[in-house]
Amino acid sequence: MLVGRNGYSDSLTLEGRLAGGRCVTVTVSDGVISRIEPGGSSRALLAPAFVDPHVHLRTPGREDEETIASGTAAAAAGGYCAILAMPNTDPVVDSAAVLGSLRETARREAVVPVGFMASISKGLAGEELTELGELGDAGAAAFTDDGRPVVSAALLRRALQYAEVAGRPLALHCEEPTLSHAGHMHEGTVSAELGLGGWPSLAESVMVERDLALAAHEGQPLHLMHLSKCESVAALERARAAGVAATAEATPHHLVLTDEAVRSLDPNTKMNPPLGSASDRDALVGALRDGTICCVATDHAPHSREEKDVPFEAAPFGVTGLETAFAALHTHLVEPGLISLETLLERMSAGPARAFGLPEPTLEVGARANLVLLDLEAEWTVTEDGFRSRSANSWLLGQQLRGRVVKTVADGRLVHG
Amino acid sequence: MPESSSQPERRHLLSIGDLDRGDVERILETARALDGVEGKLPTLAGRLVITLFYESSTRTSASFELAAKRLSADTLPIRSAGSSVDKGESLKDTVLTLAAYEPAAIVVRHPQVGSAQLVAKHLVTADSGATVVNAGDGTHQHPTQALLDLYAMEQALGRLEGLHVAIVGDVLHSRVARSLVQALGLVGASVVLVGPPALVPRGLAERSMEISAIESADVVYVLRMQRERMLAGANYVPSLREYTARWGITPERLRPGQKVMHPGPINRGVELDGRVADSADSLVVEQVRAGLVVRMAVLHDLLAQGVPAGEIAGVA
Numbered sequence: 001m002l003v004g005r006n007g008y009s010d011s012l013t014l015e016g017r018l019a020g021g022r023c024v025t026v027t028v029s030d031g032v033i034s035r036i037e038p039g040g041s042s043r044a045l046l047a048p049a050f051v052d053p054h055v056h057l058r059t060p061g062r063e064d065e066e067t068i069a070s071g072t073a074a075a076a077a078g079g080y081c082a083i084l085a086m087p088n089t090d091p092v093v094d095s096a097a098v099l100g101s102l103r104e105t106a107r108r109e110a111v112v113p114v115g116f117m118a119s120i121s122k123g124l125a126g127e128e129l130t131e132l133g134e135l136g137d138a139g140a141a142a143f144t145d146d147g148r149p150v151v152s153a154a155l156l157r158r159a160l161q162y163a164e165v166a167g168r169p170l171a172l173h174c175e176e177p178t179l180s181h182a183g184h185m186h187e188g189t190v191s192a193e194l195g196l197g198g199w200p201s202l203a204e205s206v207m208v209e210r211d212l213a214l215a216a217h218e219g220q221p222l223h224l225m226h227l228s229k230c231e232s233v234a235a236l237e238r239a240r241a242a243g244v245a246a247t248a249e250a251t252p253h254h255l256v257l258t259d260e261a262v263r264s265l266d267p268n269t270k271m272n273p274p275l276g277s278a279s280d281r282d283a284l285v286g287a288l289r290d291g292t293i294c295c296v297a298t299d300h301a302p303h304s305r306e307e308k309d310v311p312f313e314a315a316p317f318g319v320t321g322l323e324t325a326f327a328a329l330h331t332h333l334v335e336p337g338l339i340s341l342e343t344l345l346e347r348m349s350a351g352p353a354r355a356f357g358l359p360e361p362t363l364e365v366g367a368r369a370n371l372v373l374l375d376l377e378a379e380w381t382v383t384e385d386g387f388r389s390r391s392a393n394s395w396l397l398g399q400q401l402r403g404r405v406v407k408t409v410a411d412g413r414l415v416h417g
Numbered sequence: 418m419p420e421s422s423s424q425p426e427r428r429h430l431l432s433i434g435d436l437d438r439g440d441v442e443r444i445l446e447t448a449r450a451l452d453g454v455e456g457k458l459p460t461l462a463g464r465l466v467i468t469l470f471y472e473s474s475t476r477t478s479a480s481f482e483l484a485a486k487r488l489s490a491d492t493l494p495i496r497s498a499g500s501s502v503d504k505g506e507s508l509k510d511t512v513l514t515l516a517a518y519e520p521a522a523i524v525v526r527h528p529q530v531g532s533a534q535l536v537a538k539h540l541v542t543a544d545s546g547a548t549v550v551n552a553g554d555g556t557h558q559h560p561t562q563a564l565l566d567l568y569a570m571e572q573a574l575g576r577l578e579g580l581h582v583a584i585v586g587d588v589l590h591s592r593v594a595r596s597l598v599q600a601l602g603l604v605g606a607s608v609v610l611v612g613p614p615a616l617v618p619r620g621l622a623e624r625s626m627e628i629s630a631i632e633s634a635d636v637v638y639v640l641r642m643q644r645e646r647m648l649a650g651a652n653y654v655p656s657l658r659e660y661t662a663r664w665g666i667t668p669e670r671l672r673p674g675q676k677v678m679h680p681g682p683i684n685r686g687v688e689l690d691g692r693v694a695d696s697a698d699s700l701v702v703e704q705v706r707a708g709l710v711v712r713m714a715v716l717h718d719l720l721a722q723g724v725p726a727g728e729i730a731g732v733a
Contacts, residue, residue, distance in 0.1 A: 184530070
């Protein structure tokens with residue numbers, strides 16, 4: 001399901017400190033962890049590398065914004081050993097032919113293994129199911145119409161029924177379009193003051209409730225993407241308590257920022273779903289802590305400089321995130337004590353891997369080497385020219401962060417550092 | 418000359434939020450000093466004021482241009498129609514181009530929220546020291562309108578502190594209302610927002626859907642009902658007819674002596690009865706007059722802050 005550059009594995013040694021505090025030297029032979037021995041002098045933290053279940057590689061169609069090569073290089077720099085790419089490209093990944101050609105390119109270009117998601121509906125039009133079975137056989141990592149909701153409840157129901165045949169999960173972008181219509185930001189006091197079209201919390205939560213009800217009815221699992229509002233978190237908690245096999249992700253920007261950030265009218269604070277209130281953010285952090293939300297996903301959404309260098313109202317939704325996710329969350333959640341480092345590492349690695357049935361990166365002898373070395377004390381400033389991504393639409397530009405990825409080993413290869 | 422202002426850092430007027438009470442009082446005082454001065458003042462001689470308008474406008478564009486001319490500035494009016502904007506030039510490139518003419522100020526009106534901020538940002542890119550005056554950015558802010566409204570209110574009622582103002586109509590889509598609510602708050606006046614629930618957002622000020630809420634107001638400030646918002650299917654209100662019946666400002670709904678204001682252009686017979694617009698209690702013409710002196714005062718305040726307002730008449 002995951003594909004990366006073929007043909008070689010590295011042999012190397014890494015020194016670092018384990019989460020428990022023990023200093024070790026890890027030997028990787030032909031891409032596999034062969035020895036973990038006490039000793040070594042590095043103070044950097046050695047941990048299983050990260051998995052990002054939500055990345056826009058913009059390929060095919062917008063290679064000016066990102067390519068498989070540049071997006072996976074960004075992932076490597078961010079400490080990721082696996083990423084899942086969204087199918088809302090041009091053309092849409094809705095056929096085995098498009099999927100096959102992407103996987104072929106990834107075999108040549110992908111620095112970090114990539115799984116490609118395919119769309120639920122043909123052309124993301126929300127009308128006809130794609131050939132989920134054939135796409136699953138051809139290696140689709142999951143199915144989603146991300147960027148758009150599945151508006152028709154009947155279509156989503158059929159997709160849930162058929163996902164069992166395809167053997168891959170559904171991941172849903174929850175948005176009730178008649179409520180979000182003409183919205184540029186979260187509806188609340190800030191939108192009232194700025195005069196920007198408001199997007200009520202309900203636009204997400206009523207769709208979350210509907211999608212969970214369908215999943216419950218069909219007895220099928222479901223993954224909720226970029227959850228952003230407290231009402232949605234409450235709905236997810238209720239559904240999980242009732243036995244629905246629902247998982248969910250939250251993005252670094254929703255876990256750190258609120259709609260107050262939009263007062264700057266900086267187009268890099270414009271995202272879909274929009275940044276919520278402080279209580280929304282607190283609910284997301286709480287849910288990430290207790291595992292209701294089991295993964296961090298960047299929703300890395302590159303946009304060209306021209307597209308974002310316009311008045312807020314004219315700007316497209318989305319920000320990049322692969323290269324800053326760990327540092328942003330370490331700085332804004334771990335250091336102030338909102339979440340433990342161990343929890344953050346789990347939600348960035350094993351959590352997303354489990355949600356999508358991917359192999360969990362582990363730091364064990366005999367495991368394929370998927371490792372990240374983190375300098376938790378390193379301070380650095382996010383700058384426009386510091387990205388491997390082709391795009392620089394980061395919400396963190398100019399900010400100083402604490403914690404940095406020093407080395408990344410993905411699928412047995414040293415891909416960063 | 419050393420700057421005597423309470424806010425020496427201020428360079429642009431993008432939002433009423435950029436001002437404090439002292440700034441507002443100083444601008445109004447400057448406007449009073451300018452009111453009635455005949456002929457041109459030499460204040461901005463040799464300096465360039467560009468008015469960049471991406472939306473249709475009569476009052477605002479005319480008064481800014483005239484205000485700049487009265488202060489002896491060179492003026493360069495640019496309208497999106499007939500300019501390179503028609504050829505797809507981005508706002509960024511337009512700003513970089515205009516910056517090359519070394520303007521002292523760019524007055525900008527644009528249909529999108531955040532456009533004035535973008536102009537200010539790219540003047541930095543262009544290493545230009547020009548001041549940006551926001552003449553309306555989408556549904557966000559229109560700060561000089563709020564300042565001229567304060568001026569007209571003060572002229573008519575003799576004070577601002579303690580005044581009670583009812584703002585009636587489509588607050589949701591009104592940059593005028595957003596700036597005015599903030600400005601009234603700065604000078605110690607109180608506000609009630611009156612209109613259909615879907616057009617009066619929560620979180621700005623006290624709100625009421627009953628037209629009777631205007632009874633206690635010293636000033637009834639009527640907003641324009643934008644017809645495009647009232648198209649079938651928008652459903653902010655069931656119909657324009659129903660809006661007028663419930664929230665239209667008619668002589669019967671007003672007390673004698675209650676002042677009525679409107680930022681223009683008026684839809685007579687929709688939000689405002691023609692008899693009210695033409696009555697002695699209407700300040701609509703005073704608002705237009707105030708527009709000129711207040712915009713002169715704003716340009717003076719931003720571009721010639723060292724010159725005390727009291728000396729202005731003497732300079733003439």
